[in-house]
Amino acid sequence: MPASPATSRKPVSIITGGAGFLGSHLGDRLLAEGHRVVAIDNLVTGGLDNIAHHADDPDFEFIDQDVSRFIDWPGEVDHIFHFASPASPFDYLELPIQTMKAGSLGTHNALGLARAKGASFLLASTSEVYGDPLVHPQREDYWGNVNPIGPRGVYDEAKRFSEALTMAYHRAHGIDTKIVRIFNTYGPRMRLHDGRVVPAFIGQALEGKPLTVFGDGGQTRSFCYVSDLIDGIYRLSQSDCHEPVNIGNPRETTILQFAERIRKLIPGAGPIVHEPLPEDDPKVRQPDISRAKEWLGWEPRVPFEEGIVETIGYFRKKCAK
Ligand code: UDP
Numbered sequence: 001m002p003a004s005p006a007t008s009r010k011p012v013s014i015i016t017g018g019a020g021f022l023g024s025h026l027g028d029r030l031l032a033e034g035h036r037v038v039a040i041d042n043l044v045t046g047g048l049d050n051i052a053h054h055a056d057d058p059d060f061e062f063i064d065q066d067v068s069r070f071i072d073w074p075g076e077v078d079h080i081f082h083f084a085s086p087a088s089p090f091d092y093l094e095l096p097i098q099t100m101k102a103g104s105l106g107t108h109n110a111l112g113l114a115r116a117k118g119a120s121f122l123l124a125s126t127s128e129v130y131g132d133p134l135v136h137p138q139r140e141d142y143w144g145n146v147n148p149i150g151p152r153g154v155y156d157e158a159k160r161f162s163e164a165l166t167m168a169y170h171r172a173h174g175i176d177t178k179i180v181r182i183f184n185t186y187g188p189r190m191r192l193h194d195g196r197v198v199p200a201f202i203g204q205a206l207e208g209k210p211l212t213v214f215g216d217g218g219q220t221r222s223f224c225y226v227s228d229l230i231d232g233i234y235r236l237s238q239s240d241c242h243e244p245v246n247i248g249n250p251r252e253t254t255i256l257q258f259a260e261r262i263r264k265l266i267p268g269a270g271p272i273v274h275e276p277l278p279e280d281d282p283k284v285r286q287p288d289i290s291r292a293k294e295w296l297g298w299e300p301r302v303p304f305e306e307g308i309v310e311t312i313g314y315f316r317k318k319c320a321k
Contacts, residue, residue: 010059012077014038014119016067016110017084019046021189022124022182025230026081027051031059033234038073042066044098045086050189067106068098077117079237082110082162083124089152089278090195096154103158104165111169111177120176122237123166125244127183127285128156137252137286140181140244150280163244170242178236183248183287187226187307188314197255198223201262202315205269215277217256222286224249225307228300235296248287249300265312 013030017023018039023046027037036059039051043064054060065071067084085102086092092099107123114121130138131146146156163179170177186198193203201211224247232247253261256272263269292298 010036012036013079015081016040019051023083024050025226029230040065045091068101071109077119079120080114081122088194088196092155099154100158103162107162107165122178125163125179125181126159129160132282136284137288139288147280152280179244180233181244181246184221185224185229192318205262205266206319208268210270210273211259212275213259214275220252220254220284222252225302228302232298235298241295245291246287252286
């Protein structure tokens with residue numbers, strides 16, 4: 001991502017969802033790389049705590065705005081990262097229409113701004129585009145198995161639409177676009193009560209409550225530590241890869257095994273209890289990262305044992321507040 005031609009000014013990056021879990025970590029990385037960062041967020045699921053450490057940084061600006069309404073920025077913009085969306089199943093079931101608007105109108109607005117400014121555009125897409133996959137592990141050329149009218153469809157289809165619109169802007173207007181398909185990610189700044197399995201189990205264990213495994217816990221996920229994910233996204237942003245790229249950690253675990261690991265790591269955790277499996281819950285999920293390895297020279301580095309200890313430390317502090 002070179003500095004802007006003809007000037008020595010810092011590159012300007014807009015991050016929609018810039019106060020969220022991933023958007024805020026991306027902002028940290030871009031600032032460290034010498035960018036000016038404008039974070040746009042309506043704080044529905046993001047939080048000012050995630051960006052409070054930039055309060056006195058002249059290179060950081062926060063705008064409280066919903067991206068499903070027209071977005072603008074008065075100056076030059078070099079890069080747009082579209083991360084705004086509710087992202088946990090719990091949140092997007094609570095906010096189904098906002099989720100669809102962030103993925104459809106929000107993506108349209110962000111692409112329109114990229115076009116108007118001549119900026120590059122990176123879409124935060126998701127492994128959910130593969131739905132309940134019939135191909136395992138998931139490669140980028142797999143088209144997926146999504147129920148469009150199920151409760152998860154609001155997120156999955158919004159992201160699939162976002163990908164289609166992004167490719168349309170690339171083909172029709174020559175916008176320099178990138179698409180990252182983000183697999184399950186964990187780390188500090190997840191919300192304790194966002195319903196996702198990592199904060200759910202850690203929060204329950206820290207409070208001595210039972211760990212709620214949905215179904216028999218035989219379903220699998222593959223968890224990537226946030227710093228690895230952000231590094232993959234940064235490399236993608238610097239590349240000229242326009243096809244989607246999976247970024248995630250291929251280390252697969254069943255949810256039951258994951259619950260057992262958390263119970264071992266947190267003394268005083270309650271027992272495992274089983275609750276009904278949510279509708280359309282994917283049975284397996286594991287990224288094939290051959291493309292990221294080959295195109296970006298990227299693979300995850302942080303061992304689960306390290307990442308989970310960092311994450312538990314973060315939630316311990318949150319619970320103590
Ligand atoms: N899950 C669970 N207990 C919880 C929360 C989630 O067993 O308290 C399961 C959920 O059914 C899914 C997996 O953990 O199979 C991951 O769920 P999450 O909400 O983190 O994200 P997903 O990968 O489904 O988008």
